[in-house]
Amino acid sequence: MDETTVQLLCPECGKNWQTSPGELPASAEMFHCPNCHASRRTAEFMRTDRDLQTLKQLG
Template sequence: MNETFVRLLCPDCGKSWERKPKELPAHTDQFACDGCTAQRRTAEFARTDRDLDVLKQFQ
C-alpha cells in the first residue's frame, strides 16, 4: 500500500516539502512554513490543485 503525501510550497520563501495529510491542520486552519515561519491557511501551501484535493479528502 502506498502512503499518500501532500506536496507543499511556501508562497513567501519558496521552500518545498512533503507531509502526510493527517499531519497537517485542516485546509482552512493556519499553518506555518518549516523554513521561514510564514503563517497562512494550509490550503495556500498546497503546491497543486491535486495536493489541495488530497488534503481536503483526508481531513
C-alpha cells in the first residue's frame, strides 16, 4: 500500500522534499524548514494547491 505524501518547498532556501501529511502541523500552524529553519505557516511550504488540499484533508 502506498502512503500518501505531500511535496514541500521552502520559500526561503528552495529545499524540496516530501513527507506524510500526518507528520506536519495543521496548515495555519507554524512550521520550520529542516534545512534553513525558516518559520512560516505550514501552508506556505506546500508546493502545489493539491498538496495543500491533501494536507487539509489528511493532516
